[in-house]
Amino acid sequence: MKISLSELDTKRFGKRIAKISVDDSMDIDAINDACVALDLNMLIVRCPTSDISSIQKLEKSGYFLTDTLVYFQNKKISASPIQLPVGFTWRTANKGDAEAVSALAGKCFSNFAGHYHTDPYLDRKDADLVYTSWAFNSCHFGPFSDQVFLICQENNIVGFLSTKKIDAENGEIILNGVDPACQKNGFYAELVAMAKNWALEENLQNLSVSTQISNIAPQKVWCRHGFEPLTSFHTFHKWFNQ
Secondary structure (H helix, E strand, O other): OOOEEOHHHHHHHOOOEEEEEOOOOOOHHHHHHHHHHOOOOEEEEEEEOOOHHHHHHHHHOOOEEEEEEEEEEEOOOOOOOOOOOOOEEEEEOOHHHHHHHHHHHHHHOOOOOOOOOOOOOOOHHHHHHHHHHHHHHHOOOOOOOOEEEEEEEOOEEEEEEEEEEOOOOEEEEEEEEEOHHHOOOOHHHHHHHHHHHHHHHOOOOEEEEEEEOOOHHHHHHHHHOOOEEEEEEEEEEEEOOO
């Protein structure tokens, strides 16, 4: 049992917040006792959707569902040409793009249906900052990303997508979005194509990506790009001291 204090969430929301992934071998009562001993305000739990026993124990113990993530994976990555409309170009990001990408993430993820936004005890404006700070940090690379791809209209960034190598064979699309004013132009599909080409250049065998199960549009794009459903997880929150 490993409960990890989330320093970013604790600082952002002003509450002691920790995270843990559970399976059917874990004692939920022991987890609760550990949270009290650690003086936590809230615990975020990730649980496989197939683990019905743990899900029922969590619900019985006062945890409530905040989102469901579905993961897709491409195991047969192929090169994809990048085709953008006239007036649009693409490039990779650098640290100087961090503020602009952060601002774009603010547009893309405002009132997003992620587990922070769906928790009624968290301020929705603070929840928005989860994604803006994540996007900002992605442009500084390190633990947040290995590469960030941008679609631009002149000097304006209208789409972004970050990727990260997990190990020698596996990569992941981490965070991505397209300006709401520029959607329905196929830009997201082109960003996914860039990620596939990156994976090939890095000699990766598999490329994964995830989103909320209710976020249907990107899942359609992934299927068209050769991704298939892989696994899924529920996210639960429990407050111990609000």
